[in-house]
Structures are given as structure tokens and as C-alpha cells.
Amino acid sequence: MANQRTYGSGLVRDVDLLEVLALPEARDGLGVSRIAELSGRDKAQVSRALATLADAGLVSRDEHTRAYRPGWRLFALATHATETHLAHLAAPFLRTIVARLNETTHLCVLRAGQVFTLRSELASHAFRGLGWEGVGVDPFTTSPGRVLLSEWDEETVGQWWRTFAGGAAHPLPDLPGSTQEPPPLTLDRLAGKLAGIRKRGYETVDEEFEPGLVGVSAPVYGFRGDIVAAVNVSAPKSRLGGRLPAAGRFTRTVADRISAALGAPG
Template identity: 40%
Template sequence: MNLSKISAGLRRDLALLEALRSLEAHRKGGLGVNRIAEMTGREKSQVSRALAGMKEEGLVDRDPTTLAYRCGWRLYALAASTLEARLTQSAAPFLQRLASELHETVYLCVLRDRNVVIASAVSARRGRSRGLWEGDTLPVIKTSSGRALVAEWDKGSIESLFCGGEAVHSIPFESFMSDVQYVRERGYSILHGEPSERFIGVSSPIKDYRNGIIACVMVVTENSTVSERVGAVARLTLRCATQISRSLGYAAVGRGRYGDASV
């Protein structure tokens, strides 16, 4: 096997993908074969064959009307899995510290198809999982984590969550919006009765270098009448989420505001 030949071919294919992720491709919604050949300095016929092969593998898509190529579903799937792996790895030491401080199980949650998915769960020595495990799916509407994850959505997008489903309509839209506003102002969500009346859910969003919410930290603690305990859980959860955000390249601005650890 000629490894140098394979390597050269791979570099040429990567050059095509780099062209498709350029600003020009983004603005135009894709690029034609001629323009990609121009940008990469290759023959049109070579580019056409290479793109046809990548299309078969899902690495690129082609618009049936304009015939323009753009990055395909498989690239986005690979990017998503890579980002999630880095997120989980970066978050692990901060989640472990929080779990040890609170003696609770701490969860890293992400949004998938408008559902909350537990990406990882870190248990303290005396902590309990509350019946939640990695891979479990939770309803956005009924969780503190859901409120944290959609905190940057506009009102119309959030309203679309309330279309259909009996369980959804048991929670007033305006009440949910008020909770989301609380996250925007305080940096965390507190929800009584999660996952049952005995508990309180506390969640804080995680941002990355693009300044967008990509995940959240969630803690489920005993429903106590001692407000100081809930306040402490909220502050420590916010601090944990902020530390993870900074490890991912997010630069928080403002003191005592959403995304800042100075609380």
C-alpha cells in the first residue's frame, strides 16, 4: 500500500472540504464545481469525480436545483460527536469537584432534538443518582435543565415547544418564559418538583468560544425549606458551569451576571 499516495489524495479531498466551509460557500449556500476547482487549483473533471465520491459517503450534499455542493450530514455528525467528547472531557474535573462539595450526583446535559439528554453523571461518595443515568432523555418543558438550555432562544422558538402533548400544556407558557428570563438574569434555573415533589432541580448553562449555550450543569437536591441550601447549590452550580465555559474558550463579561462566576 502506497501511504504517500493515500496521504496526497486525502489532502486533496480535505482541500475541497475547506473550500466548502469557506465564508463564500456559507454566504452563497454552496459552491459549484467550477468555483471549487478555481479555489483549489485542480482540474474540473478531477473535482467533479472527487465530489461525487464524497457525496456517496455523505461528506458533501448537492442542491438538486442549483447543483451547488455544501458540507454533508456525516461531517456535521462527526463534528458533533467530537465536540461532545471534548465537552465531556473538559467538564469532568469541574463536575467531580461540584459533586464532592454538594455530596450530590451532578449531571452534564445537552439538547438533542428539543429533548434534554444526560451526557454524563458524576456521583459523590454519598450522592445518589435520583434514578437518572447517562443517556436518559428528559422533557425540556418540565426540567430546570431545559430552561437553562433554551435560555437564548427567542420567544417564537420557545413557544413552538408548547405545540402538542398533554404534559406540555400542564405548564403555562408565560410561567416557562418567566423561568427562562430568570436564567438570563441570574445564570441558573431553580425548579421545584424535579423529578418529583421531594426534589429541586438546579441548572446553569455552559457556553463555548462561540458565545452560545451548548450544554448545562444540573444538580437534583432534596426539597428543603432551608433557602440557604438551595442558594448555595445555585451559586456553586453557576460557578461550575462558568469554569467549564471558560475551559472551552468562553470569555465571560460583566460582574455578577449570567455566565460570570463572581457570585
């Protein structure tokens, strides 16, 4: 029992150090002496604790300045916790879309150049888009991907284009029965589409990601006012193709409700 109490109190002290590193003053890192001062602890104890946290990836130490900052594992844990909370909070809102449109609905985020689905709510149709959760897809030819890029400035979008599309025009899939090859997606065309999203508040795709598949997406904003996710509806063109604008407007309305639940301003 004594060991359990010692471990618990040590964990609390380690958390105190992590909270110090989250202060605005620590933006460029803090040395051991300053961390000890702010936490009210002995410098030698703080040094040992920071070394242990660094071994676990929870803090990192600059070899030149010897300043400590939050580590990669802390960011990974925070991202996972945030996404888990977001997926849980969004679930009833996604079911609202399914009830209205009777189509499968997804909550998507951007990771390492790809769009990942955090949660799906399934419709009663045979086509349900099963297996999308945890699978990364192209951001440029999908409506959630474009929505997630839509708040970025031109320079950032261009950097992403050069990194993840190789700087070349992005080919679109050939459509069955068509005798003409669809024009590829260029950076200029993408910029125009992103401008349209900012104006409408949602995006549509018509057989750009996969022949016979259409979709709509709208942005979800976090408490800082930035886009943290996209709500997506995907379905065969035979069912949803004739009502894409209406589906986009409704999806935008529900996405705005999720944003409000997250404390987004405005």
C-alpha cells in the same frame, strides 16, 4: 505501501475540498468550477471526489443549483467530536461540585427536543441518578432543559413549545400526600421562568420533574458566546431542598469556569 500512500494523499485532497466548503463564500454552496479554482485542482478530479463525498454523506448537492455544501454526516461527526471534547474538559469541574455539595452532577445538552446527559460525576450517596447518560428527558420541567432554552427569543421558544409540547399546558407530576393537583406548566409560565434564569444565571426545580426530586442547573457558554451545555445537580429534596439557592449560585460559578476554559467571551 504504495496503495497506503495513494490513499493518504487522496484523503488529504478530500479534506481540502471540505475546507473549501467551510469558507464564508460557500455559505450558500459552491459549484464544481469554483471549488476547483479555490482548491487549485483539476475540475474533473474535483467532480469525481465530490461525488464520492456525497455518497458518504460528507457533502450534499442541490439538485437545482448543483451547488455543494457540507453534508449531514459531517455535521454529525463534528457534533460528536465537540461533545466528546466538552465532556472531557468539564469532568474536573463537575468533580469540584461533587466535592462541595456531595451530590451527583451532570453535564447536559439539547438534542432533538430532549435533554441528554453527556457525563455524570457520582457522589457517595446511595441515590446517584445512575443510567442518565444517553437518556433523553423533557426539557420543560427540568432545570437543565430550561437553562438550554433560556437564551432563545420568544418566537423560537413558542415554536418549540408547539412542536414538543403540542401547544398545550404541560402537566406536572402529582405529589404524594397532596390533595391538590399541581398547576400545569403553560407557555406563559415557562417564559417567566426563562426570564428568571437570564437574571439569576441558574435555574431550580422543586418536584416538577419527579416527586421528591429537586435540582439546579447553570449554563455553559461556548467560544461564540452561545449556550452549549448545562451543568446540573439533582438530588432528593430531603437532602438538597433546603439549599437550592446556594447550590444554584455555586453551580453557576463552576459553569462559568467551564465557559472560560472553552474560550467564551466575557
